[in-house]
Amino acid sequence: MKNLMLLGATGSIGSQVLEILRESKEYNLKSIAVGKNIKKAIEIINEFNPEFVSLQTKEDMEKLQAMYPNIQFGYGDTGLIQVATYLKEKGYLINSIVGMVGLKPTVAAIKAGHDILLANKETLVVAGNIIMDLVKKHNVRLIPIDSEHSTIFQCMMKERREDVSRIIITASGGSFRDKNRSELKDVTVEDALKHPNWQMGAKITIDSATMVNKGLEVIEAHYLFDLDYDKIETVIHPESIIHSMVEYNDGSIIAGLSYPDMRIPIAYALSTPKRNNYSFIEKMNFKKLFSLNFKPMDYNRYPLIKLAYEVGEMGGIMPLVYNTANEVAVRLFLNRKIKFLEIDEIINYAVNNTENINNPTLDDILKYDQILRRDLENKFEVK
């Protein structure tokens, strides 16, 4: 039996975690953090009986407290940390919350000695060095949940790191992959949210269309697998069947394939080193014709992935700047305050107007995130 703590239980990844828990008898859900979807939160509480529940607001918490006198409750940022450190014995934190808010609970869980199953990209992007140092110091495991990083993990973790010549991360190309740059000028939010392969949340679907998602993954991979940026390549693979590849010195490439389904990397992260069979997973069918296509990543078409490599090489707080500016820009786009291509402008503006801080502390990171967020909102949010 593995005891689990889950941040983001009502989100896209969280819901898929619950699907797995529903079918497997190997996991106990001990604590959860949910957002504003109280109806869904109640369903989860009734089905999984967590011992601790955190809500986004105090009001929502008080509402549920009245309904469930035997459950412990928390709310807000403190609640997230309470969820992530709820277990007294060693457990597993599944961090599937979106955004910078996922950082502090991850740090708290590592310090408490828990293994981390990480779907929150920001944790590694903005504080990769700090997190990886803590992981080593506290001797916990950090298992990625992203399909790309899960695949690299599976194809690499049992080989000698010095034998790896490069990794190749695949990108679907997102919802506008068949449009050229000038055709992007007037695309709508609705168009952007139509991802060809994956069912995901709104933020990550936009990030997929701008290729920022792949940029964040490159930076994540740099920290997670301790690889120089010149050993991290990206390639467009429209079918999203090959999730990533690891090339070795001898020329062999080991790759991971499946139909696009986030439940596969989630299930792997939960069960590794075992692999469990779930009824809802569709296995690949080799009894029909199919093709896997690859085309080179185009830095002119997708300048934001080039910028990701650049901020990654700069290090310090520059990956944070890239990420925070993107979070602000995507929110403005989803709220119809800016056009699609202005996402590029905002991120470039932020990167070009920030003085880097080398070896930032966690406090530096959290503080600069707040400053930058306010600055960008003041500058770009059309009233």
Next chain:
Amino acid sequence: MKNLMLLGATGSIGSQVLEILRESKEYNLKSIAVGKNIKKAIEIINEFNPEFVSLQTKEDMEKLQAMYPNIQFGYGDTGLIQVATYLKEKGYLINSIVGMVGLKPTVAAIKAGHDILLANKETLVVAGNIIMDLVKKHNVRLIPIDSEHSTIFQCMMKERREDVSRIIITASGGSFRDKNRSELKDVTVEDALKHPNWQMGAKITIDSATMVNKGLEVIEAHYLFDLDYDKIETVIHPESIIHSMVEYNDGSIIAGLSYPDMRIPIAYALSTPKRNNYSFIEKMNFKKLFSLNFKPMDYNRYPLIKLAYEVGEMGGIMPLVYNTANEVAVRLFLNRKIKFLEIDEIINYAVNNTENINNPTLDDILKYDQILRRDLENKFEVK
């Protein structure tokens, strides 16, 4: 330093082994067996200074004995065994000889405690149970050199065997993959020898066109990876880039890719668990467009692979019958004594007219091979 014994030094695989030895300083070539190509044998002796050399005939041996008084020599079947057991300390036998003749030296090397790097398909196809039992008993390693089996080995050996749901072996389709069955009636030896992807010996190129090669690989995989036949699938993949795949219970597929180059699996077998870099290996290029295509295996177009599954399920001496009949048939085809489609007829005739022997001994296997070979030659060799 690894000490090597090499059967088939002048052949296609043997020559590629030597290319690797030429660039790496990690290997000593201690003993070799060569065929009839004396000129090439002399070149190898001069370059690699083996301590023991075996030739096919006594005459050739006596010729070389006169030239190299400080080298020990042997010849014929006894010579092969002397090469395979030459080392007194633990070493590595690379068995890259073609045909049944590779069986006895493999058995001798295992009994002498050497690790086996196996390119000789017949060893496992005709005596899989016996070989795998010996491997366990003498606690040696059996590392496949075939690109398909090397890939499965790389994708599977570090996972739990009970988590494997199936393996998928890819097949290029061979030199006639664009022809339908009726168009095969009058194809020539020259046509058959034009393999689209791989540079290989004549026998295996014909086996690739008949799909017998893939059939033999299915049977090999059954023994090597201890998998039921219903967990071994084959798929046509014209580009020969994905060499094989392993699917796990959780729906993840781990696959091995590279440009087709036998030196990659040879280098892996030599260096594992390390992976060495060689200047002559062309790494995959993701800066250009490419596609990987897959189509279902067609048992009507390639009935001999269906037959391989059937003889595999029957077990006993039936895989031997399939293999020996194929060896006879391919030789007759290459000598222009029979037509291409008569290869099918001869193998089917042999399978249908053999009474199976369960749990055959090594002697049973070797004896029946001789009997069948003589019978088929008498029946099908046009005088």
